Amino acid sequence: MARVLMQQALSREWLEEVFEQHRDQQYTRELLFSTVVDLMALVALGRQPSLHAAAQASPELKVSLAALYDKVNHTEPEVVRALVRGSSEKLVPVVAPMKEKQTQWAAGYRVRVLDGNHLAASEKRLKPLRGFRGAALPGQSLVVYAPELDLVVDMVPAEDAHAQERALMGPVLEQVQKGELWLADRNFSTTGILFALHDKQAAFIIREHGVSPNPTELGPPREVGRVETGLVFEQAVRIEEETGRQLTLRRVVLHLDEPTEDGETVIRLLTNVPAERMGAQEVARLYRRRWSIEGMFGRLESVFQSEVAGLGNPRAALLAFGVACMSYNILAVLQAAVETEHRLDAANFQVSSYYIANEVRSTYSGMMIAVPEVKWEEFETQSAPELSRTLLRLAANVNPARLRKHPRKPKKKTKKGYVPGAEARRHVSTTRVLRGQEST
Template sequence: MARLLMQRALSPEWLEELFEQHRERQYTRELLFSTEVDLMSLVALGLRPSLHAAAQASDELAVSITALYDKVNHTEPELVRMLVQGSAERLAPVVQPLKTRQTPWAAGYQVRVLDGNHLPASEKRLKPLRGFRGAALPGQALVVYAPEEDLVVDMLAGEDAHAQERSLLGPVLERVKPGELWLADRNFSTTGILFALHDKGAAFIIREHGVSPHPEPVGALQEVGRVETGVVFEQAVQIEDGTGRHLPLRRIELHLDEPTEDGDTVIRLLTNAPAERLGAQQVARLYRHRWSIEGMFGRLESVLHSEVRTLGHPRAALLALGVAVMAYNVLAVLQAAVEAEHESATAGLEVSSYFVAGEVKATYGGMMIALPAAAWEPFKKQSAPELSDTLRQMAAHVNPAKLRKHPRASKKKTRKGYVPGEVARRHVATARVLRGQKLT
């Protein structure tokens, strides 16, 4: 199943066409862009520990490893973005027939969750970084996630890790479509962003920043009921842009039963969605689902090799992230096929992407050796609905009980507070503590 989806998402012909359309200064001589992406996908799926190892084991690499790294280090960020966008567009028609029984998050809207993701510090292998004792950050990305399909549909790669996330948002806003509902945190709460989303015909639920856009109240704050985490209030407000235009909004206040980790007791949300389509309590519940993108980031990091710390060059690290995002989409469709085929068996349980990826890693290499390339050719001609049916037929042979998620109980919230360095650096022998030695 993974092989068929990789074939659909990363067709070599499509990749070469994508490269020719969106490349800026790069060109193809002996190393194809499809080969570069194929090798990086082996790293993302955990089938090879590094790009060097993937290249070393390849029979198709016609250039030196130095030439491979040189091309990877010069892959333009816009090309990475087009790779994520295009692969999601190729997989969306496959996953949609597998999600027909899913309850929509907000009737009549396509939900989009926006958030930023900073890549962690890389190893300091680049000459200018040697001797630097601090962290070297290779870049960041703005990610647009479609939670109902569990697909990342856009990713804007930024080489400057210190750039403000909002400064990267322009190209993302250009792709906003009417009928979408955007969820975002307070970092994206500005007058310009709210007006841009509204002018595109999209709805939004964005947490209000303490300073911007500072809405003007035009009605009284009224209590409207409760949700699971607190009491909900609603108020009519408006904002004004630089040209004097006014945008009427609803401010939804959630007075929390328990404060957040930052100590906030009230969360204020701004939305332009009409009350008859999204009530105040539904708005508050939907914003809680914004954390679905944090779960996606967590799975991207723990299940796939999205953070290749040996790739210190920003463009190489961003390409690795983009290919990992594409691989995440492949596993999401695969997981949807298993859940759709075993709907009764999976009722009340969640399929774990971690165990799904583990199954792929365990058998993928042997399968590629055992089956010749010709075995996959007939599937290339399948339409998206036909491929969905093929995936369900294959998923019938999967035992979903072996893939079930085992969620742990929520941790008890404790504030550790400050302690002196000598206290934080103390250590104990666990075996002695278990034998009864007291912690002092």
């Protein structure tokens, strides 16, 4: 199933086409861009521990390691974004039929969750970094996630890790479409962003920043009921552009029963969704589900090598993250096929993306040796609906019990309180603690 999907979504011909369309200064001489992506995918999937190891094991690489790293270190962010967007566009019509019967997040809308992701600190292999004591951050990205499809549908890479997230919104706003509902945190609560989404005839639920956009209240808040986490109020507000243009919105205020990790007890949300289409309580519940993107980031980190510590060059690190996003999408489609074919109820039986990735890692190389290349040719010309049916047919042979997720129980909340630094840094012998003989 993974091989068939990669043949469609990451074909060598398509990868070279994307490179030629979006490159600026790079060019192809001896090293094909598709070869670079293939090697990086081996690292993302965990089949190779590093790009260096993947290159050494590849019989197809005919250039030096220096040439390979030069290509990787100069891959332009526009190319990385085109890879993520293009591959997701190929997969949406494949996975959509599998998701037809699931309950929509918001009736009549296509939900999009927006969030920023800072890449973890890299090793200081670049000469200018070696004398620097602090962490070296190779970059960040804005990620657009379609939670109902479980796909990363867009990614805007940024080489400057200290750039403000809202400053990267231009390319995202260009792609906003009518009928979408955008969920985002307060980093994106600006007058310009709210007006831009509204002008695109898209809906939004965005957490209000303490300073921006500072809307004018049009009346007192009124209590509308409770949700699982607290008491909900609703209020009409208005924001205004510098040109004088005004926009009336709803402010949904959630008074939390328990404070957040930051100690906040009130969350204010701004939305242009009409009240007759979505009540204030539903707005509050839907925004809470925005955390689904954090779960996706967690799976990217735990299942894939999305942030390769050895790639300190910003463009190389962003390419690795982009390839990991594409790999995530492929595994998400595999997971959807298994869940759909076996009619699994997510409330009672969850499939683990970790076990799916482990299955691919453990058997892929042997399968490629055992199955002749000619056997794959019949799948090359399949349309998206045909490919969707093929995946479901293959998924019937999967034993879902081997892929079942075993989530941990929620941790009990305990207040640790203040202790002196010496006490916090004190170490213990686990064996002696278990024996009841705690000792430093």
